[in-house]
Amino acid sequence: MTALADASTNHLLSRMQAGDEAAFAELYRRLQGKIYCFALQMSGSASIAEEVTQEVFLTLIRDPRRYDARRGPVSAYLYGIARNCVLRSLPTRRSDTRIEEEGCAEFLMVQENPLGDLTRKETIEEVRRAVLSLPGHYREVVVLCDLHEMDYAEASNVLSCSVGTVRSRLHRARRLLLVKLKSRSADSPAGVTLQHLARCTR
Amino acid sequence: MNCQEFDLIVLDLVRGNLKATAARRDGMAHTSNCRGCAERLSQERVLSAGLQAWARSSGRGQAPERLEAALLAAFRAETPLRAAHRDTESHPARLKFAAAGILILLATTLAFLEDGGVRGPSPSAAGKLSVSPIVAAPQIEFKSGERPVKETPLPRLAAQPKRQIARRADARTASNRVDEITTGFIPLPYGSSLNLWEEGPSAKIHLIRMRLPRSALLTTGLPMNEERANEPVLADVLFTEDGLARGIRFVN
Numbered sequence: 001m002t003a004l005a006d007a008s009t010n011h012l013l014s015r016m017q018a019g020d021e022a023a024f025a026e027l028y029r030r031l032q033g034k035i036y037c038f039a040l041q042m043s044g045s046a047s048i049a050e051e052v053t054q055e056v057f058l059t060l061i062r063d064p065r066r067y068d069a070r071r072g073p074v075s076a077y078l079y080g081i082a083r084n085c086v087l088r089s090l091p092t093r094r095s096d097t098r099i100e101e102e103g104c105a106e107f108l109m110v111q112e113n114p115l116g117d118l119t120r121k122e123t124i125e126e127v128r129r130a131v132l133s134l135p136g137h138y139r140e141v142v143v144l145c146d147l148h149e150m151d152y153a154e155a156s157n158v159l160s161c162s163v164g165t166v167r168s169r170l171h172r173a174r175r176l177l178l179v180k181l182k183s184r185s186a187d188s189p190a191g192v193t194l195q196h197l198a199r200c201t202r
Numbered sequence: 203m204n205c206q207e208f209d210l211i212v213l214d215l216v217r218g219n220l221k222a223t224a225a226r227r228d229g230m231a232h233t234s235n236c237r238g239c240a241e242r243l244s245q246e247r248v249l250s251a252g253l254q255a256w257a258r259s260s261g262r263g264q265a266p267e268r269l270e271a272a273l274l275a276a277f278r279a280e281t282p283l284r285a286a287h288r289d290t291e292s293h294p295a296r297l298k299f300a301a302a303g304i305l306i307l308l309a310t311t312l313a314f315l316e317d318g319g320v321r322g323p324s325p326s327a328a329g330k331l332s333v334s335p336i337v338a339a340p341q342i343e344f345k346s347g348e349r350p351v352k353e354t355p356l357p358r359l360a361a362q363p364k365r366q367i368a369r370r371a372d373a374r375t376a377s378n379r380v381d382e383i384t385t386g387f388i389p390l391p392y393g394s395s396l397n398l399w400e401e402g403p404s405a406k407i408h409l410i411r412m413r414l415p416r417s418a419l420l421t422t423g424l425p426m427n428e429e430r431a432n433e434p435v436l437a438d439v440l441f442t443e444d445g446l447a448r449g450i451r452f453v454n
Contacts, residue, residue: 058425147257
Protein backbone atom coordinates (compact mmCIF):
# COMPACT_ATOMS: atom_id res chain seq x y z
CA MET A 1 0.00 0.00 0.00
CA THR A 2 2.92 2.29 0.81
CA ALA A 3 4.32 1.61 -2.63
CA LEU A 4 1.07 2.78 -4.16
CA ALA A 5 0.96 5.90 -2.01
CA ASP A 6 4.42 6.87 -3.23
CA ALA A 7 3.85 5.92 -6.82
CA SER A 8 3.54 8.58 -9.52
CA THR A 9 0.16 9.07 -11.13
CA ASN A 10 1.57 7.77 -14.41
CA HIS A 11 2.73 4.60 -12.70
CA LEU A 12 -0.68 4.21 -11.07
CA LEU A 13 -2.33 4.62 -14.44
CA SER A 14 -0.21 1.95 -16.06
CA ARG A 15 -0.93 -0.44 -13.19
CA MET A 16 -4.59 0.41 -13.50
CA GLN A 17 -4.44 -0.46 -17.20
CA ALA A 18 -3.10 -3.84 -16.17
CA GLY A 19 -6.21 -4.34 -14.06
CA ASP A 20 -4.88 -3.30 -10.65
CA GLU A 21 -7.92 -2.14 -8.72
CA ALA A 22 -5.86 -0.78 -5.82
CA ALA A 23 -3.95 1.43 -8.23
CA PHE A 24 -7.20 2.79 -9.61
CA ALA A 25 -8.50 3.41 -6.09
CA GLU A 26 -5.30 5.30 -5.19
CA LEU A 27 -5.47 7.32 -8.39
CA TYR A 28 -9.10 8.16 -7.68
CA ARG A 29 -8.43 9.21 -4.11
CA ARG A 30 -5.52 11.33 -5.20
CA LEU A 31 -7.33 13.24 -7.93
CA GLN A 32 -11.04 13.15 -7.18
CA GLY A 33 -10.93 16.16 -4.83
CA LYS A 34 -9.39 18.41 -7.48
CA ILE A 35 -11.78 17.27 -10.17
CA TYR A 36 -14.81 17.55 -7.91
CA CYS A 37 -13.82 21.03 -6.72
CA PHE A 38 -13.14 22.17 -10.27
CA ALA A 39 -16.58 20.97 -11.40
CA LEU A 40 -18.23 22.49 -8.34
CA GLN A 41 -16.52 25.83 -8.79
CA MET A 42 -17.33 25.84 -12.49
CA SER A 43 -20.96 24.83 -12.15
CA GLY A 44 -21.98 25.97 -8.69
CA SER A 45 -23.88 22.72 -8.35
CA ALA A 46 -22.91 19.78 -6.17
CA SER A 47 -25.02 17.40 -8.26
CA ILE A 48 -23.32 18.44 -11.50
CA ALA A 49 -19.95 18.20 -9.80
CA GLU A 50 -20.72 14.65 -8.72
CA GLU A 51 -21.94 13.71 -12.16
CA VAL A 52 -18.86 15.20 -13.81
CA THR A 53 -16.49 13.45 -11.41
CA GLN A 54 -18.21 10.18 -12.15
CA GLU A 55 -18.01 10.74 -15.89
CA VAL A 56 -14.34 11.68 -15.75
CA PHE A 57 -13.31 8.51 -13.95
CA LEU A 58 -15.63 6.31 -15.99
CA THR A 59 -13.91 7.63 -19.11
CA LEU A 60 -10.59 6.73 -17.56
CA ILE A 61 -11.83 3.24 -16.71
CA ARG A 62 -13.27 2.60 -20.15
CA ASP A 63 -10.39 3.85 -22.18
CA PRO A 64 -7.23 4.58 -20.20
CA ARG A 65 -5.15 4.38 -23.37
CA ARG A 66 -6.55 7.66 -24.59
CA TYR A 67 -4.22 9.39 -22.19
CA ASP A 68 -1.01 10.49 -23.89
CA ALA A 69 1.80 11.18 -21.43
CA ARG A 70 3.56 13.39 -23.98
CA ARG A 71 0.73 15.90 -23.78
CA GLY A 72 0.91 16.50 -20.05
CA PRO A 73 0.26 14.94 -16.66
CA VAL A 74 -2.70 12.68 -15.87
CA SER A 75 -4.31 15.41 -13.81
CA ALA A 76 -4.34 17.80 -16.78
CA TYR A 77 -5.94 15.09 -18.90
CA LEU A 78 -8.65 14.57 -16.29
CA TYR A 79 -9.20 18.31 -15.88
CA GLY A 80 -9.67 18.46 -19.65
CA ILE A 81 -12.36 15.78 -19.56
CA ALA A 82 -14.01 17.47 -16.58
CA ARG A 83 -14.00 20.79 -18.37
CA ASN A 84 -15.73 19.28 -21.40
CA CYS A 85 -18.31 17.57 -19.20
CA VAL A 86 -19.02 20.78 -17.27
CA LEU A 87 -19.37 22.84 -20.43
CA ARG A 88 -21.73 20.23 -21.86
CA SER A 89 -23.88 20.31 -18.77
CA LEU A 90 -24.04 24.09 -18.47
CA PRO A 91 -26.10 25.21 -21.50
CA THR A 92 -28.86 22.69 -20.87
CA ARG A 93 -29.12 23.78 -17.29
CA ARG A 94 -28.89 27.48 -17.85
CA SER A 95 -32.45 27.82 -16.62
CA ASP A 96 -31.55 26.30 -13.30
CA THR A 97 -28.16 27.91 -12.94
CA ARG A 98 -29.43 29.09 -9.65
CA ILE A 99 -26.44 28.63 -7.48
CA GLU A 100 -26.95 25.80 -5.10
CA GLU A 101 -26.46 26.46 -1.45
CA GLU A 102 -26.14 22.77 -0.72
CA GLY A 103 -22.66 21.45 -1.13
CA CYS A 104 -21.20 24.92 -0.91
CA ALA A 105 -22.54 25.89 2.46
CA GLU A 106 -20.51 23.16 4.04
CA PHE A 107 -17.34 24.81 2.80
CA LEU A 108 -18.19 28.13 4.36
CA MET A 109 -17.76 26.93 7.84
CA VAL A 110 -18.02 29.26 10.81
CA GLN A 111 -14.88 29.46 12.89
CA GLU A 112 -13.86 31.26 16.08
CA ASN A 113 -15.21 34.76 15.45
CA PRO A 114 -18.88 34.37 14.48
CA LEU A 115 -19.35 37.97 13.29
CA GLY A 116 -16.10 38.02 11.40
CA ASP A 117 -16.88 34.63 9.92
CA LEU A 118 -20.32 35.74 8.90
CA THR A 119 -18.83 38.66 7.04
CA ARG A 120 -16.19 36.40 5.58
CA LYS A 121 -18.85 33.96 4.43
CA GLU A 122 -20.80 36.73 2.77
CA THR A 123 -17.66 38.00 1.13
CA ILE A 124 -16.68 34.62 -0.25
CA GLU A 125 -20.25 34.10 -1.36
CA GLU A 126 -20.12 37.38 -3.30
CA VAL A 127 -16.90 36.34 -5.01
CA ARG A 128 -18.34 32.93 -5.79
CA ARG A 129 -21.47 34.39 -7.32
CA ALA A 130 -19.44 36.85 -9.37
CA VAL A 131 -17.24 34.05 -10.74
CA LEU A 132 -20.25 31.86 -11.52
CA SER A 133 -21.85 34.67 -13.46
CA LEU A 134 -18.88 34.91 -15.82
CA PRO A 135 -19.16 33.36 -19.28
CA GLY A 136 -17.75 29.81 -19.35
CA HIS A 137 -14.50 30.59 -21.18
CA TYR A 138 -13.64 33.31 -18.68
CA ARG A 139 -14.82 31.33 -15.69
CA GLU A 140 -12.60 28.36 -16.50
CA VAL A 141 -9.41 30.40 -16.60
CA VAL A 142 -10.24 32.04 -13.29
CA VAL A 143 -10.99 28.66 -11.71
CA LEU A 144 -7.85 27.04 -13.08
CA CYS A 145 -5.38 29.90 -12.61
CA ASP A 146 -6.68 31.60 -9.49
CA LEU A 147 -8.45 28.86 -7.58
CA HIS A 148 -6.38 25.84 -8.62
CA GLU A 149 -3.20 27.90 -8.85
CA MET A 150 -2.16 26.59 -12.24
CA ASP A 151 0.32 28.61 -14.24
CA TYR A 152 -0.56 29.74 -17.74
CA ALA A 153 1.16 26.78 -19.38
CA GLU A 154 -0.71 24.22 -17.27
CA ALA A 155 -4.03 25.93 -17.89
CA SER A 156 -3.34 26.12 -21.62
CA ASN A 157 -2.68 22.39 -21.58
CA VAL A 158 -6.04 21.71 -19.94
CA LEU A 159 -7.92 24.12 -22.18
CA SER A 160 -6.07 23.14 -25.37
CA CYS A 161 -5.32 26.72 -26.28
CA SER A 162 -2.26 28.94 -26.36
CA VAL A 163 -0.65 30.50 -23.31
CA GLY A 164 -1.42 33.90 -24.78
CA THR A 165 -5.11 33.06 -24.96
CA VAL A 166 -5.15 31.98 -21.31
CA ARG A 167 -3.38 35.14 -20.32
CA SER A 168 -5.69 37.47 -22.20
CA ARG A 169 -8.81 35.64 -21.02
CA LEU A 170 -7.67 35.81 -17.44
CA HIS A 171 -6.95 39.49 -17.80
CA ARG A 172 -10.40 40.12 -19.23
CA ALA A 173 -12.13 37.82 -16.75
CA ARG A 174 -10.63 39.61 -13.77
CA ARG A 175 -11.63 42.96 -15.18
CA LEU A 176 -15.19 41.66 -15.47
CA LEU A 177 -15.04 40.31 -11.94
CA LEU A 178 -13.96 43.66 -10.56
CA VAL A 179 -16.81 45.40 -12.38
CA LYS A 180 -19.30 42.85 -11.08
CA LEU A 181 -18.07 43.07 -7.52
CA LYS A 182 -18.18 46.85 -7.62
CA SER A 183 -21.73 46.86 -8.95
CA ARG A 184 -22.79 44.22 -6.45
CA SER A 185 -21.32 46.20 -3.60
CA ALA A 186 -23.69 49.03 -4.51
CA ASP A 187 -26.75 46.70 -4.57
CA SER A 188 -25.78 44.16 -1.96
CA PRO A 189 -27.80 44.26 1.26
CA ALA A 190 -24.77 42.80 2.96
CA GLY A 191 -22.88 45.86 1.84
CA VAL A 192 -19.92 43.93 0.60
CA THR A 193 -17.49 46.31 -1.02
CA LEU A 194 -14.05 45.80 -2.40
CA GLN A 195 -12.65 47.56 0.66
CA HIS A 196 -14.68 45.19 2.79
CA LEU A 197 -13.30 42.34 0.79
CA ALA A 198 -9.82 43.67 1.38
CA ARG A 199 -10.36 43.71 5.15
CA CYS A 200 -11.97 40.28 5.28
CA THR A 201 -9.46 38.43 3.19
CA ARG A 202 -6.40 39.74 4.92
CA MET B 203 6.34 52.88 -18.11
CA ASN B 204 2.97 54.32 -19.05
CA CYS B 205 -0.51 53.20 -17.95
CA GLN B 206 -1.03 50.95 -21.00
CA GLU B 207 2.22 49.13 -20.37
CA PHE B 208 1.31 48.84 -16.71
CA ASP B 209 -2.01 47.26 -17.67
CA LEU B 210 -0.11 44.55 -19.52
CA ILE B 211 1.93 43.53 -16.49
CA VAL B 212 -0.52 44.14 -13.66
CA LEU B 213 -1.69 40.51 -13.65
CA ASP B 214 1.87 39.22 -13.50
CA LEU B 215 2.61 41.62 -10.67
CA VAL B 216 -0.32 40.29 -8.69
CA ARG B 217 0.44 36.66 -9.48
CA GLY B 218 4.07 37.09 -8.49
CA ASN B 219 5.39 36.21 -11.94
CA LEU B 220 7.68 39.23 -12.06
CA LYS B 221 9.84 38.71 -9.02
CA ALA B 222 12.95 40.87 -9.06
CA THR B 223 12.72 41.86 -12.68
CA ALA B 224 13.10 45.23 -14.30
CA ALA B 225 9.44 45.12 -15.33
CA ARG B 226 8.39 44.74 -11.73
CA ARG B 227 10.61 47.59 -10.65
CA ASP B 228 9.26 49.84 -13.41
CA GLY B 229 5.69 48.84 -12.63
CA MET B 230 6.01 49.59 -8.95
CA ALA B 231 7.67 52.89 -9.77
CA HIS B 232 4.74 53.71 -12.03
CA THR B 233 2.20 53.07 -9.29
CA SER B 234 3.96 55.55 -7.03
CA ASN B 235 3.34 58.24 -9.65
CA CYS B 236 -0.09 57.19 -10.96
CA ARG B 237 -3.03 56.99 -8.57
CA GLY B 238 -5.25 55.19 -11.06
CA CYS B 239 -2.79 52.37 -11.61
CA ALA B 240 -2.03 52.17 -7.90
CA GLU B 241 -5.77 51.76 -7.27
CA ARG B 242 -5.95 49.15 -10.04
CA LEU B 243 -3.11 47.14 -8.52
CA SER B 244 -4.72 47.33 -5.12
CA GLN B 245 -8.07 46.09 -6.47
CA GLU B 246 -6.42 43.23 -8.32
CA ARG B 247 -4.66 42.19 -5.12
CA VAL B 248 -7.91 42.33 -3.19
CA LEU B 249 -9.60 40.24 -5.84
CA SER B 250 -6.82 37.67 -5.70
CA ALA B 251 -7.15 37.50 -1.93
CA GLY B 252 -10.92 37.01 -2.26
CA LEU B 253 -10.44 34.23 -4.78
CA GLN B 254 -7.84 32.56 -2.59
CA ALA B 255 -10.21 32.73 0.37
CA TRP B 256 -12.85 30.96 -1.71
CA ALA B 257 -10.29 28.41 -2.91
CA ARG B 258 -9.23 27.72 0.68
CA SER B 259 -12.81 27.37 1.89
CA SER B 260 -13.74 24.99 -0.92
CA GLY B 261 -10.38 23.24 -1.00
CA ARG B 262 -11.52 20.35 1.16
CA GLY B 263 -14.33 19.47 -1.22
CA GLN B 264 -14.56 15.75 -1.80
CA ALA B 265 -16.80 13.74 -4.03
CA PRO B 266 -19.36 11.68 -2.08
CA GLU B 267 -18.08 8.35 -0.84
CA ARG B 268 -20.76 6.41 -2.71
CA LEU B 269 -19.12 7.54 -5.94
CA GLU B 270 -15.91 5.71 -5.12
CA ALA B 271 -17.79 2.49 -4.46
CA ALA B 272 -19.71 2.81 -7.72
CA LEU B 273 -16.57 3.55 -9.72
CA LEU B 274 -14.73 0.62 -8.19
CA ALA B 275 -17.64 -1.61 -9.18
CA ALA B 276 -17.48 -0.22 -12.71
CA PHE B 277 -13.73 -0.85 -12.77
CA ARG B 278 -14.28 -4.44 -11.71
CA ALA B 279 -16.87 -4.95 -14.42
CA GLU B 280 -14.69 -3.41 -17.10
CA THR B 281 -11.34 -5.00 -16.29
CA PRO B 282 -11.99 -8.60 -17.41
CA LEU B 283 -13.39 -7.33 -20.68
CA ARG B 284 -10.36 -5.20 -21.36
CA ALA B 285 -8.20 -8.18 -20.61
CA ALA B 286 -10.26 -10.22 -23.05
CA HIS B 287 -9.83 -7.55 -25.72
CA ARG B 288 -6.10 -7.51 -25.06
CA ASP B 289 -6.03 -11.24 -25.38
CA THR B 290 -7.82 -11.07 -28.69
CA GLU B 291 -5.60 -8.29 -29.96
CA SER B 292 -2.50 -10.15 -28.97
CA HIS B 293 -3.54 -13.15 -31.06
CA PRO B 294 -4.31 -11.76 -34.49
CA ALA B 295 -4.03 -15.22 -35.98
CA ARG B 296 -6.99 -16.36 -33.89
CA LEU B 297 -8.93 -13.34 -35.00
CA LYS B 298 -8.16 -14.07 -38.64
CA PHE B 299 -9.21 -17.66 -38.13
CA ALA B 300 -12.54 -16.57 -36.65
CA ALA B 301 -13.10 -14.03 -39.42
CA ALA B 302 -12.32 -16.61 -42.08
CA GLY B 303 -14.80 -18.97 -40.45
CA ILE B 304 -17.50 -16.34 -40.53
CA LEU B 305 -16.84 -15.55 -44.19
CA ILE B 306 -16.98 -19.21 -45.19
CA LEU B 307 -20.20 -19.61 -43.27
CA LEU B 308 -21.79 -16.58 -44.93
CA ALA B 309 -20.67 -17.73 -48.37
CA THR B 310 -22.15 -21.17 -47.77
CA THR B 311 -25.40 -19.62 -46.58
CA LEU B 312 -25.64 -17.36 -49.63
CA ALA B 313 -24.92 -20.24 -52.01
CA PHE B 314 -27.58 -22.29 -50.28
CA LEU B 315 -30.11 -19.46 -50.59
CA GLU B 316 -29.38 -18.97 -54.28
CA ASP B 317 -30.08 -22.65 -54.81
CA GLY B 318 -33.54 -22.03 -53.39
CA GLY B 319 -32.87 -24.31 -50.52
CA VAL B 320 -34.96 -22.26 -48.13
CA ARG B 321 -38.57 -21.36 -48.60
CA GLY B 322 -38.81 -18.92 -45.75
CA PRO B 323 -38.77 -18.84 -42.01
CA SER B 324 -40.78 -21.42 -40.17
CA PRO B 325 -43.74 -20.00 -38.26
CA SER B 326 -42.34 -21.20 -34.97
CA ALA B 327 -39.04 -19.44 -35.49
CA ALA B 328 -40.47 -16.28 -36.94
CA GLY B 329 -41.54 -14.89 -33.64
CA LYS B 330 -38.20 -15.48 -31.98
CA LEU B 331 -36.15 -12.51 -31.03
CA SER B 332 -33.03 -14.55 -30.58
CA VAL B 333 -29.79 -13.78 -32.35
CA SER B 334 -27.55 -16.66 -33.22
CA PRO B 335 -24.07 -16.55 -31.72
CA ILE B 336 -22.35 -16.19 -35.08
CA VAL B 337 -24.39 -13.13 -35.90
CA ALA B 338 -23.50 -11.78 -32.56
CA ALA B 339 -19.83 -12.51 -33.21
CA PRO B 340 -18.53 -9.51 -31.24
CA GLN B 341 -19.91 -11.09 -28.09
CA ILE B 342 -17.09 -13.61 -28.10
CA GLU B 343 -15.59 -11.28 -25.55
CA PHE B 344 -17.92 -12.85 -22.97
CA LYS B 345 -15.70 -15.07 -20.92
CA SER B 346 -13.36 -15.33 -23.86
CA GLY B 347 -10.51 -14.82 -21.43
CA GLU B 348 -10.97 -18.43 -20.46
CA ARG B 349 -11.04 -19.89 -23.95
CA PRO B 350 -9.34 -18.77 -27.13
CA VAL B 351 -11.48 -17.28 -29.86
CA LYS B 352 -10.81 -20.07 -32.32
CA GLU B 353 -12.61 -22.46 -30.04
CA THR B 354 -15.85 -20.53 -30.33
CA PRO B 355 -18.50 -23.12 -31.10
CA LEU B 356 -20.23 -22.74 -34.41
CA PRO B 357 -23.95 -22.14 -34.16
CA ARG B 358 -26.46 -24.78 -35.08
CA LEU B 359 -27.39 -23.31 -38.39
CA ALA B 360 -29.63 -26.16 -39.35
CA ALA B 361 -32.04 -25.18 -36.63
CA GLN B 362 -32.25 -21.60 -37.86
CA PRO B 363 -34.06 -20.35 -40.95
CA LYS B 364 -31.31 -19.23 -43.33
CA ARG B 365 -33.05 -16.21 -44.81
CA GLN B 366 -33.73 -14.95 -41.32
CA ILE B 367 -30.10 -15.37 -40.37
CA ALA B 368 -28.98 -13.47 -43.47
CA ARG B 369 -31.39 -10.69 -42.62
CA ARG B 370 -30.19 -10.58 -39.06
CA ALA B 371 -26.60 -10.50 -40.25
CA ASP B 372 -27.43 -7.54 -42.47
CA ALA B 373 -29.22 -5.81 -39.64
CA ARG B 374 -26.34 -6.50 -37.33
CA THR B 375 -23.81 -5.12 -39.79
CA ALA B 376 -25.92 -2.02 -40.25
CA SER B 377 -26.30 -1.56 -36.55
CA ASN B 378 -22.56 -1.92 -36.10
CA ARG B 379 -22.14 1.04 -38.38
CA VAL B 380 -24.18 3.17 -36.02
CA ASP B 381 -22.05 4.69 -33.26
CA GLU B 382 -23.06 2.62 -30.30
CA ILE B 383 -21.17 2.65 -27.08
CA THR B 384 -21.71 -0.38 -24.94
CA THR B 385 -20.40 -1.57 -21.65
CA GLY B 386 -18.94 -5.03 -21.61
CA PHE B 387 -21.16 -7.92 -20.67
CA ILE B 388 -21.73 -8.06 -16.96
CA PRO B 389 -22.59 -11.49 -15.62
CA LEU B 390 -25.85 -11.55 -13.70
CA PRO B 391 -25.70 -13.13 -10.25
CA TYR B 392 -27.15 -16.52 -11.12
CA GLY B 393 -25.30 -16.53 -14.45
CA SER B 394 -21.84 -16.38 -13.00
CA SER B 395 -21.45 -20.10 -12.66
CA LEU B 396 -22.27 -20.72 -16.28
CA ASN B 397 -19.42 -20.96 -18.72
CA LEU B 398 -20.99 -20.78 -22.14
CA TRP B 399 -17.86 -21.93 -23.88
CA GLU B 400 -17.74 -25.11 -21.88
CA GLU B 401 -21.19 -25.99 -23.06
CA GLY B 402 -19.70 -26.65 -26.49
CA PRO B 403 -21.73 -26.56 -29.69
CA SER B 404 -24.92 -27.15 -27.77
CA ALA B 405 -24.69 -23.71 -26.18
CA LYS B 406 -27.47 -21.60 -27.56
CA ILE B 407 -27.73 -18.01 -26.52
CA HIS B 408 -30.23 -15.33 -27.30
CA LEU B 409 -29.43 -11.68 -27.24
CA ILE B 410 -32.41 -9.40 -26.72
CA ARG B 411 -32.28 -5.66 -26.72
CA MET B 412 -34.69 -4.09 -24.29
CA ARG B 413 -35.42 -0.94 -22.39
CA LEU B 414 -34.98 -1.29 -18.65
CA PRO B 415 -35.57 1.04 -15.73
CA ARG B 416 -32.42 3.05 -15.02
CA SER B 417 -32.21 1.40 -11.61
CA ALA B 418 -30.97 -1.70 -13.45
CA LEU B 419 -27.61 0.04 -13.57
CA LEU B 420 -27.44 -0.06 -9.80
CA THR B 421 -28.23 -3.76 -9.62
CA THR B 422 -25.17 -4.45 -11.73
CA GLY B 423 -22.99 -2.19 -9.63
CA LEU B 424 -22.82 0.67 -12.11
CA PRO B 425 -23.45 4.26 -11.04
CA MET B 426 -26.76 5.87 -11.88
CA ASN B 427 -27.49 9.49 -12.62
CA GLU B 428 -30.33 10.21 -10.21
CA GLU B 429 -31.49 13.19 -12.21
CA ARG B 430 -32.30 10.89 -15.11
CA ALA B 431 -33.86 8.19 -12.97
CA ASN B 432 -37.10 8.34 -14.95
CA GLU B 433 -35.44 7.69 -18.28
CA PRO B 434 -35.09 4.05 -19.26
CA VAL B 435 -31.75 2.62 -20.37
CA LEU B 436 -31.11 0.48 -23.42
CA ALA B 437 -29.58 -2.89 -22.67
CA ASP B 438 -28.69 -6.14 -24.41
CA VAL B 439 -29.67 -9.07 -22.24
CA LEU B 440 -28.08 -12.44 -22.84
CA PHE B 441 -30.44 -15.38 -22.32
CA THR B 442 -29.60 -19.05 -22.39
CA GLU B 443 -31.97 -21.69 -23.68
CA ASP B 444 -33.34 -22.33 -20.21
CA GLY B 445 -34.80 -18.81 -20.33
CA LEU B 446 -32.54 -17.38 -17.67
CA ALA B 447 -30.84 -14.04 -18.20
CA ARG B 448 -27.11 -14.66 -17.81
CA GLY B 449 -25.48 -11.40 -18.71
CA ILE B 450 -26.26 -7.83 -19.56
CA ARG B 451 -24.59 -4.97 -21.29
CA PHE B 452 -25.78 -1.37 -21.45
CA VAL B 453 -25.98 0.52 -24.70
CA ASN B 454 -25.57 4.22 -25.21
